[in-house]
Amino acid sequence: MMQSNDEILSATAIVKRFPGAIALDHVNFSLRRGEVHALLGENGAGKSTLIKCMTGAYRRDEGSLRLDGVEIDPRDPLDAQSLGIGTVYQEVNLLGNLSVAENLFLGRQPRRFGLVNTREMNRQARALLANYGMDINVSRSLDSYSVAVQQVVAIARAVDLSGKVLILDEPTASLDAQEVEMLFRIVRGLKAKGLGVVFITHFLEQVYALSDRITVLRNGQFIGTRETASLPRKDLVTMMLGHELADAEKELRAHQPDSGNVRFEFNGYGKAGKIKPFDLSVRKGEVVGIAGLLGSGRTETAQLLFGVDKPDSGTATVAGKTVSLNSPRAAINEGFGFCPEDRKIEGIIGDLSIRENIALALQARRGWARPLSRSEQIALADRYIKALDIRTTDREKPIKLLSGGNQQKAILARWLATNPQFLILDEPTRGIDVGAHAEIIRLIEDLCAQGMSLLVISSELEELVAYSSRILVLRDREHVAELTGGAITTQNIVNAIAASGSEKAVQ
Amino acid sequence: MNQKYLPLIATILIFIVSYAMCALQYPNMLSTRVIGNLLTDNAFLGIAAVGMTFVILSGGIDLSIGSVIAFTGIFLAVMLETTSIHPLLAFVLALLITTAFGAIMGAIIHYLEMPAFIVTLAGMFLARGMAFVLSIDSIPVRHEFYGTLKSFYYKLPGGGRITLIGGLMLLVFAVGIIIAQRTRFGTNVYALGGGPQTAALMGVPVARTTILIYALSGFLAGLSGIVYSLYTSAGYSLATVGVELDAIAAVVIGGTLLTGGAGFVGGTLIGVLIQGLIQTYITFDGSLSSWWTKILIGALLFAFILMQKGILFVSRRGRSYA
């Protein structure tokens, strides 16, 4: 075991509660000097909450945080920065309208006679970036450079300001292979200088290419910390997705693939930069599951099918007729419904009542001139509040006051009210409590039994296995495998996700 | 070439080309007399527009400046008529009041998280109301000190004059450019316009900067009021109605993004001069009607808004392939 003085940052038994949920439940994390430590987990696992507790964006409720062995309690990110913890976010948190040099020295520009000495500032900025092997015109505005350059500038600023710990929150999400390689060179250089680097990503190849150790969180729980070199990829995926690899639990599903006719068919459907062309067919009364890690193209697939993004290749066929799905409205007219992953931004209309939120999609489809009367809306809302067991004191309450699970059910109700033929659910059970979880799964099974076609995206593999008659596996924005019948096991999904493996490292 | 200079270059080109066209038709327009008048006649607008530039660069807006100019004018006239204080002291008092007025608006915008549009709209009503309360009549200023101030000018070859107020405007622009480009406060203003949350995360003192920005705008509106008072030798509470609109137009035509974060104080000077040029041309022509000024300025506004939308679009696409 390493000696404790090698440890630069250690978080012990961190607890963070949000109203109605525990986001972090006694999570441990320790970072050594000169190591790259990957922090992994699916959305909602608690990665970003842990980061925020370490950078002072959130105040932790319990637990201790030590930097260089000294107990710290950063008030805010600026405070954490001055203590030595710098953070670089996925969406570069710098100001694109300022020059590169200004971004590097904002608030501490060199001055002469009270005025900013631009020449000196630019000279220092060039010198600073030269350490990172970068020679660019620092007086140009930051947004005239690629995201990769912006990332490097952000790292240079963070390291220059803090210098002990660098947290990289999905820095590679929008970079190409060469840019990733450049970034990795820089990170390895910082590691050699003795910095501790926390690296968050959802690209497993990159985890294996760069990190020394891995810590996995799931549902706010600490799952474990391992040496990267001795952790097989499959074990890692299992840690992240929470499956125990015991296939005995698999039960026979009631809904075997329906031999009935295909109702929805997509051929060569794709959009450049979002998702590679894929084929998909969905039968009546069938649940097709989509599995894949975050960023694998799951949500992109859903958005393409629902017309949020326009496809640039392929055809869509509904009941044998070729259709064009160029807008959500067009998709809705073909009997589609879509419960998005980000409920708050894409789902609920926060200030409207539960009743109005439930009636909205049906109303939009009927057009403004044929309003649902108030009593019809009430009947509709009451029916679904009862059917889906939406827990609320009053159907007239603004929906933003409901808990996540109940909001999810209300959005589901919004689509059920339109009597859809094809319902796309993107992470329907994310961020909701266990009780509501089970109810939504039961609901999916009921709907399917009634003859509705469903496409369900989920990172809960047991769930997918339980209700899907087919599962598509996505990786790197590509549909890579399709599992049917007896092949549907969590083990096979994990294998398919992890398959890319060693033969296809960092390209 | 650096993309951020594009709107500024477009403005300067438009100004040069239109001035050349005017001069071709009326060679007299090249005379230093016309140029001197252009500066003198637009001095109050220019000074106020510098303040507006800072406000807009930070992503805000200040609708109160026209009223504040009128208030300053009537305040000076009443003070000089009813008391025996020296005009210089009255100037200082006026500037103190208008600066504090701006600072309070800035504080309300920041601390109560209210839209600048509505807060400064209330400020506009309040300042105009205070002007009315001081007097609803036009009050002439007869203090001999005003005569003294007006007698200062720099004679240009060819009979033109850079008057004290015209020169003051140029000085204010010079100082404004230095503040915007060469001080930490200036960078902070741009940072706020780029995104207040990000700016706060990067350590910009958001509260102090916001209050300072509106205080600066208030100060310059007060200074503009003093200049207007010198220019007209009178105070009238109904004067300078709608100057805020002219100032906003000058800022946008000067190449500053109305949503904040990009632009130059120097561009605003060109924006003011373009407006002045249109008016001068119409005066020279004699047969053209004054309303063409408004229509032309509206069209220019539209052109600049479209151009900036286009630049944004092109740079986004360009970057995604970069």
Add this chain to the structure above:
Amino acid sequence: MIESAQRLAWRLAPQLIALIIILILCRLVFPGFYSIEFQNGRLYGSLIDVLNRGAPVALLAVGMTVVIATKGIDLSVGAVMAICGAVAASSSVRGDPLVLTLILTLGVGLICGVWNGFLVSVLNIQPIVATLVLMVAGRGIAQLITEGAILTFNDPGLIFIGSGSFIALPMPVVTWLLFGIAVAVLLRLTALGLLIEAVGINRRASTLSGIRTPVLLMAAYMLSGLCAAIAGIIVAADIKGADANNAGLWLELDAILAVVVGGTSLLGGRFSIIASLIGAMIIQAINTGILLSGFPPEFNLIIKAAIIVIILVIQSPKVQGVMTFLTVKSARKRDVEQTAQ
């Protein structure tokens, strides 16, 4: 029915209380404020005057409410009033029949709305920036139409719209009451009201629910243009001429104020046209009250500013945040108690 009447009363209570307080204050400073006389087939009196003088702002407030509900703003309405007044006057002077004059004028108002709506919904320009263009250029266009003069006309039909009376009420009063109520009823009887609110609160989620957001935004700005056209006709008809310089000057600000006083948030969402109309009357009652009180009219603007500040502070996100926090807390508490049972 009773339930919805109750809800309406609850929604309008703050505005009604404010209006009543101001009317009482008016009565205190001017004893004859409530007296109404019947002469020459129409009613006269200060209260009627408030209704009559408030007509342009009330009309503008109708369109402005809808635009603000979509999270927008329309700065151009004052200028559009001037344009439409000029169009009406020049058409009348040309000798066009009244119907043609009205169609032309309302059509021009709608076109102005289409322009704004195009910039906002198709080019995706911020509403405050988009409508600034017409605000600046509009008055120039109006002067272009009137050729800089105050264009007077004497078509009795057109003049009737500004100064005639119908069932004992001045025409402008009848117009804004009927129009305002008609729009309010239309929006609530159809689904438009709900769809507009949804777009104003969350444009992306609304589009994902199948709402045609661009069409709705365009319609909102067109309604605002139409309202400005009607207000422009009334103002022109009242003075029997089109004054391109002063018609509707700064009325966009009064209209926005009326909407804000009416309790519709500038951040979009829930709206009430009736409340905005009451807001317009509050503003006009203050104006008229100060005028009649013998109180110097100079204080008018200061009082107006004070009212905005008070209302704004109450509506400010900070203050609202504290209030929501309290409501959420109590709601959560109730939920927890229920689940516990």
